[in-house]
Amino acid sequence: APSLGIGMLGYAFMGKAHTNALKKLPYMVYPPPAVPRLVAIAGRTGARVREAAHRYGYTRAYTDWRALIDDPEVDVFDNAGPNDLHADPNIAAAQVGKHVISEKPLGRTAAEAHAMWQAARKARIRHQVAFNxxxxxxxxxxxxxxxxxxxxxxxxxxxxxxxxxxxxxxxxxxxxxxxxxxxxxxxxxxxxxxxxxxxxxxxxxxxxxxxxxxxxxxxxxxxxxxxxxxxxxxxxxxxxxxxxxxxxxxxxxxxxxxxxxxxxxxxxxxxxxxxxxxxxxxxxxxxxxxxxxxxxxxxxxxxxxxxxxxxxxxxxxxxxGWEHTFVHEFAHFxxxxxxxxxxxxxxxDFEDGxxxxxxxxxxxxxxxxxxxxxxxx
The missing domain is CATH 3.30.360.10 (Dihydrodipicolinate Reductase; domain 2)
Structure with missing residues (x-):
């Protein structure tokens, strides 16, 4: 199976749920459609994001989501951050050709969500909202x-x-x-x-x-x-x-x-x-x-x-249980x-979002x- 490099934004509740699914996927959904590699994780607080990288098994930790998106080994941008950190990172990731899966709700407003949808459509990437x-x-x-x-x-x-x-x-x-x-x-x-x-x-x-x-x-x-x-x-x-x-x-x-x-x-x-x-x-x-x-x-x-x-x-x-819905979701993506x-x-997808x-x-x-x-x- 091909390998996909994962860049995760967010290390708390949803970051844990997503990472748990990514680690289970290769041996439970077998053979997997792709094997995720945990390349990097980003968050606001340096000490906490470094601890999360160590605990979850990500190779690198960033305190700036822009650095995460710019990482050449990241193929998929996984946005598990709070709602106010959906639009700018998702749009930036799409513009540089990263596939994007984003937590819900996609935008705080319809205008914000529309901008993300249009950016993803224009970039011709795969895009999914995590309605698990x-x-x-x-x-x-x-x-x-x-x-x-x-x-x-x-x-x-x-x-x-x-x-x-x-x-x-x-x-x-x-x-x-x-x-x-x-x-x-x-x-x-x-x-x-x-x-x-x-x-x-x-x-x-x-x-x-x-x-x-x-x-x-x-x-x-x-x-x-x-x-x-x-x-x-x-x-x-x-x-x-x-x-x-x-x-x-x-x-x-x-x-x-x-x-x-x-x-x-x-x-x-x-x-x-x-x-x-x-x-x-x-x-x-x-x-x-x-x-x-x-x-x-x-x-x-x-x-x-x-x-x-x-x-x-x-x-x-x-x-x-609840955690396994994310395995199904990522396998589909x-x-x-x-x-x-x-x-x-x-x-x-982002149009649905x-x-x-x-x-x-x-x-x-x-x-x-x-x-x-x-x-x-």
Whole structure:
């Protein structure tokens, strides 16, 4: 298999998740489409990025992302940095011919995401947004059922992404609570995943009506100073889809007891399907043509060798987890690079990232202006 040199921006949560997947990929997805070489990692703080390079196994450490992009051994720029460090590095990497995979949301605004998409398109590189839930076996199986026409006409898509981690007013100020860095709050962090899943499974939206709320208006920073929280703590949206389906999306980080509850339900002509990320190896399905006496939701354990992605893993019933979605994601990206083909439709490219950002902007505009907003790309 060919070798691809990886340059990683970011060494914290997402940097660890991405690196873990890159190290697993060559021996689990075997034979691999390409073998990643951990060339370099970059971050703001010298001592920390050097420690991360040593711990993860990167050859070099940089405190300037420009040096990372200029490294001649880097073939793929992997942006696992915060949202305000997506646009400039991604555009710069594309302009020098590096393939780019970027964490979500792609941009803090639609304009920012559009600039990245155009730069990637002009450079004719492979580009992918890390919406990793497209790479959950159960989610891919749902898409296959839809594509095969098994569900018939889709009527409803309702989804909620709920967490608890900032519910306490004593939780300190972090970058995800500042619009300048994050762009938005629960919407961009969690809601962008729901928007992507809805587009992947149901199709394009036509319009949105939404509401946002910030429950804790100020928080203390690391120095004890009170800082304004200027992003949404929660949002709710009613979506009309071009297909005629309707849906609701909501996300909140103020839900005690909800750890990483990403749930959705599809109600269609011939079936209903439910999924919960906290039980990600399962899906629940109800078929309308079942026996009236015994019909109900059936729990399907998605772990058979014929199920999506499972040929790379373990015998039936030996479960995989959240971390493994990144292995699937990178294998898909590398295959697109090696075979010189688009990452779509099963991965999100930068155009998908742009469309996602347009919908996020529309949700914020609807909440701000208290009216329905039509989605226009």
């Amino acid at each position: 839930y497209r790479f959950v076996p159960a989610v891919r199986l749902i898409r296959e059922l839809i594509d095969a026409g098994r569900l018939g006409r889709i009527y409803h898509f309702r989804a909620a992404y709920l967490q608890e981690w900032i519910a306490s007013p004593d939780f300190p100020m972090v970058w995800r609570l500042e619009a300048a860095q994050a762009g938005s709050g629960a919407l961009g962090d969690l809601g962008s995943h729901l928007i992507d899943l809805a587009r992947y499974l149901v199709g394009e939206p036509r319009s949105v009506v939404a509401r946002t709320e910030t429950f804790v208006k100020q928080r203390k920073d690391a120095r004890g100073r009170m800082r304004k929280v200027d992003v949404d703590d929660a949002f709710q949206a009613i979506i009309e889809y071009r297909s005629g389906a309707v849906g609701t999306l909501e996300a909140s980080r103020f839900c005690p007891g909800r750890k990483n509850s990403n749930t959705f339900e599809i109600n269609a002509e011939r079936a209903s399907i439910r999924f919960n990320l906290e039980r990600m190896n399962e899906l629940e399905i109800f078929w309308t043509d079942g026996s009236a006496n015994t019909n109900g939701f059936t729990t399907v354990l998605v772990s058979e060798s014929h199920h999506p992605f499972w040929s790379s893993w373990w015998p039936q019933g030996h479960m995989i 590398f295959e697109a690079i090696v075979q010189r083909k688009p990452v779509g439709p099963h991965a999100a 742009y469309r996602n950002a347009v919908i996020c902007d529309a949700i914020l505009a609807s909440a701000r202006e208290r009216k329905q907003i039509d989605i226009r790309y």
